[in-house]
Amino acid sequence: DQQVKQNSPSLSVQEGRISILNCDYTNSMFDYFLWYKKYPAEGPTFLISISSIKDKNEDGRFTVFLNKSAKHLSLHIVPSQPGDSAVYFCAADPAGGTSYGKLTFGQGTILTVHP
Amino acid sequence: KAGVTQTPRYLIKTRGQQVTLSCSPISGHRSVSWYQQTPGQGLQFLFEYFSETQRNKGNFPGRFSGRQFSNSRSEMNVSTLELGDSALYLCASTDRGGKETQYFGPGTRLLVL
Numbered sequence: 289d290q291q292v293k294q295n296s297p298s299l300s301v302q303e304g305r306i307s308i309l310n311c312d313y314t315n316s317m318f319d320y321f322l323w324y325k326k327y328p329a330e331g332p333t334f335l336i337s338i339s340s341i342k343d344k345n346e347d348g349r350f351t352v353f354l355n356k357s358a359k360h361l362s363l364h365i366v367p368s369q370p371g372d373s374a375v376y377f378c379a380a381d382p383a384g385g386t387s388y389g390k391l392t393f394g395q396g397t398i399l400t401v402h403p
Numbered sequence: 404k405a406g407v408t409q410t411p412r413y414l415i416k417t418r419g420q421q422v423t424l425s426c427s428p429i430s431g432h433r434s435v436s437w438y439q440q441t442p443g444q445g446l447q448f449l450f451e452y453f454s455e456t457q458r459n460k461g462n463f464p465g466r467f468s469g470r471q472f473s474n475s476r477s478e479m480n481v482s483t484l485e486l487g488d489s490a491l492y493l494c495a496s497t498d499r500g501g502k503e504t505q506y507f508g509p510g511t512r513l514l515v516l
Contacts, residue, residue, distance in 0.1 A: 320502050331407070331493050331507035332446075339502075377446065381502060388458040389436035389451025389500040396445065 291315045292380050294394035301401050307365040309397050311378035314359065318380035322391065323352060323363045326375045335376075336363070368401045375399075405430065407496050407508035415514045421482040424511045426494035428475050434500030435477040437469060440491040440510070449492075452477050453500050481513075489515045 293312045301307045309323075319340040324332035338345040338352045338361065345352050351364045365372055375398050379391040408427045416422050428435050436459075437449040448461040452471035469479040475496075481488055491512050495505035 322504065324507075329509075329512070331409075331495075331509045334504050334506060337504060379446075388453065389434050389495075389497070389505070390448045390459050390461070391436075391446075391505060392448070393438075393446040 290395075291318075292378060292392050292394040294376075294378060294397050296397050297395070298398040298400070301368045301399065303370055303401055303403050304367045307363075307368045307372065307399055307401065309363040309365075309376050309378075309399065311361045311363075311394050312359060313361075313380055315380070315382065315392075316359070317382040318392070319383040320381040321352070321354060321361050322379045322381070323350075324377045324379060325372075326377060326396070332377060365399075368399075370401045370403050373399055373401050407494060407506055409492075409494055409508040409511050411511060412509065413512045413514075415516065416484050417516050418484055418486060420484050421480060422484060422513060423478055423480045424492055424494075424513075426477045426479075426496075426508060428477070428494075428496030429506055432496035432498050432506075433475050434497045435471060435475065436495045436497075436500070436505060437477070437479050438493045438495070439463070440493060441489075446493070449479065451500055458500065484515045486515050489513060 322337040323335040326332045375396045378394045434453045436451040451459040471477045491510045493510045495507045497503040
């Protein structure tokens, strides 16, 4: 049972345009969400996070939107740069005191930004 | 601050052997989580340690175990290796393991032949 889903395995975007990566979740207990970027042979690098009490969080070129009623979040990258080409993972953290250290990850979306 | 470090970076083992991987968290971080990444299953949570105690565990067989030392460094061990254990093993650290950003190490690539 995949509780966090990234339904697009890949996305191709032109440099300078917007990249939109999507993530859906099924567990209503999730209340904290994160996006990570991963290059081959490296560990995931944290990009941005959002708590369920917000519907938007912005950090430079990266903005995450959360729609709790639809159980959907998205990451917008504007403008996209070739260096953004990587695998992007969304991850979710459930509410409650027994979820120590456990993030549930989506399968990832490969973003390719063409010059 | 130095980031999360993992050793070794690469390992080749044969079926039936055991392996120990090491993770040093960011200085001051007391929580260490371990994940397995495979092409088919993505990143799967193995377990989490805080102050030398395992607080959370994922759905992996008992062949996967871990421990944490008083300096917060952590090791994970896989016994009786199977071909399907070939994966990238990642550890991540936070201060307390609550609603915090997990910072990942570069991973250990394990190949089981």
